[in-house]
Amino acid sequence: MRTMFMTAALFAATSLSTAFASDLRMSWWGSDDRHIATQEALKLCGAKFGHTIAPEFTGFQGHQEKIATQLAGRTEADIMQVNWPWLPLFTKNGDGFADLNQYKDIIDLSQWSKPDLDSGTVKGKLNGISVSTTGRVFMFNKTTYDKAGIPIPKTWEELIAAAPKMKEKLGKEFYPFEGAALDxxxxxxxxxxxxxxxxxxxxATNKVAWSEAELVEGLEFYKTLVDKGVIESWKQVAAGGNTPLHENQKWAKGQIAGTYQWDSTYGKIATPMEKGQELVPVKLLTIEGAKTDGVYRKPSMLFSISRNSKDPKGxxxxxxCLLNDPAAVKIMGATRGIPSSKIALDTLTKEGKIKPVQIEAxxxxxxxxxPGVSPLNEHPRVTEVFDTNFEAFAYGQQSSKDAATEIIAGINQALTGI
Known part of the structure; x- marks a missing residue:
């Protein structure tokens, strides 16, 4: 019933917006909540500057293809919500979208960190502004660790050492961590x-930065975690149906006591945990002599402006307005995650729309x-090559050396010319 109401409201809003001449268009994907909130924010921002903005929204499925077709025909919207991994596809040399640096007198870029701005920059041109930032963070079931009498690990070595202690105290079916496939x-x-x-x-080269020996060591580390009983093997996870973590009963019961997930999934994976269990986000586990923390941080999505817009200043x-104006920010809420803009984050925090534990994550x-993460890390050809050979290694069908060789050669080949 709620969905029907929202759909009706959206249809009415869309019909109303198209009844007037529009000097600007904005396209995005998302859920009903995001659609409604964005349209309301567009009305506010449009009225503030005297613009009429036609909304164009869909679900995520097929949105990339839609944008690709529009860009090819120069019929794209003036403002676009863009997925970060699409940058290498749509703006290889930084010319696919407008350079937002040219409008820094209009857009308050000081509200974003340098890493956030860098992540949307291609060949020195700011092709998109991070709407929200996400990244991988360690989360541990404090309740399970407390029952085992083990402090939450701070290093990889402490994580490995936790496995035999946890199994001895709580049972062989307990694992201090999890990791298969993407994780x-x-x-x-x-x-x-x-x-x-x-x-x-x-x-700089769009090639794998690691040597074969460096990747071999990384793959062997995964095998160590399996051999030491820190995580279930890839084969065990597959035999269990590759159940998503938030649907995994072992996770819900606290038998799997740690994970490395997107910070934005905290609520999703904490909700199914049995009553009395506490999930806490902690600092990244480290190794001795680490050259960087190595956080995998990226924009969850960007807002870009068409290079063909007839009114780019508008x-x-x-x-x-959408990203920095407090009134618009309140309307948008957290429909696109925790905002990257400092003023937006501060506004929503004061409004109580973001939970303290989410802020902590x-x-x-x-x-x-x-060192920064390349959007090419998530290119379909890259992930296919890595995962296919990694899985073969995990199943014992390839040596770590052969897997590393195939991964490096395969990714370099896949990215040739990109």
């Missing part, structure tokens, strides 16, 4: 980045150091 890949990337001080992909006024993402 395992990002865990290997984290530790190897800490060791080398380099991200998987060198942004689009910049609306963009700044967000801080764990924003405070650590990082």
């Amino acid at each position: 395992a890949r990002l865990m290997v990337i984290l530790r190897t980045t800490q060791k080398t001080g380099k991200d998987l992909i060198d942004p 689009a910049a006024q609306v963009l700044n 967000y801080k764990r993402v924003m405070e650590p150091t990082s």
Whole structure:
């Protein structure tokens, strides 16, 4: 019933907006809540500057293809919500979108950190502003660790040492951590980045930045976690149906007591935990002599302005209003996650729209150091090559050396010409 009401409201709002001549258009994807909030914020921002803004919204499915078609035909909206990994696809040389640096007298760029601005910059041109920032953070079930009489780990070595103690105290079915598929890949990337001080992909060359020996060590570390009983093996997880963490009964019962997840998923994975259990976000586990914390931090999405907009200054006024104007920020709320803009974050925090524990997880993402993450890390060709060979290694079908060789060669080949 609620969905039907929202759909009807959205149809009415869309019909109303198209009944008037529009001097600007904005496109995005999302849920009903996001659609309604964004339209209301656009009305406020449009009235503030005398603009009429036509909304164009869809679900995520098919949105990339829609944007690609519009960009090819130069029919894209003036303001666009863009997925961060799309930058290498749509603006290889920084010319796919307008350079927002040209509108810094309109957009208050001081509200964003340098890493946030850098993440939306291609070849020196600011092609998109981070709407919200997300990243991987360690979260542990404090209740399970307390029952085992073990402090929450601060280093990888302490995590490994926790396994036999936890099993002895609570039972063999208990694991201090989890990691398979995407979680395992990002865990290997984290530790190897800490060791080398380099991200998987060198942004200067668009090639793998690690040597074969460095990647071998990362893969072998994953095997150590399995062999020491820190995590279930890839095969065990698959045999259990590859159940998502928030649907996993072992997680709900506290038998799996740690994870490395996006900070934005805190509520999703904390909600199914049985009563009395406490999930706490903590600092990144480290290794001795680490060259960087290695945090995997990225924009969850960007707002960009069309390079073909007939009124880019007007689009910049609306963009700044949506992200920095307290009145608009209150309307938008957290429908796009915890905002990257300082003033927006402060506004929503004071309004009580963001829980303290979510702020704590967000801080764990924003405070650590990082060499920067290339959006090519999430290119479909890259993830396919990495995961296929990583899985073969995890199943014992490839040696770590062979897997590393195939991953490096495969990614470099996949990114040739990109």
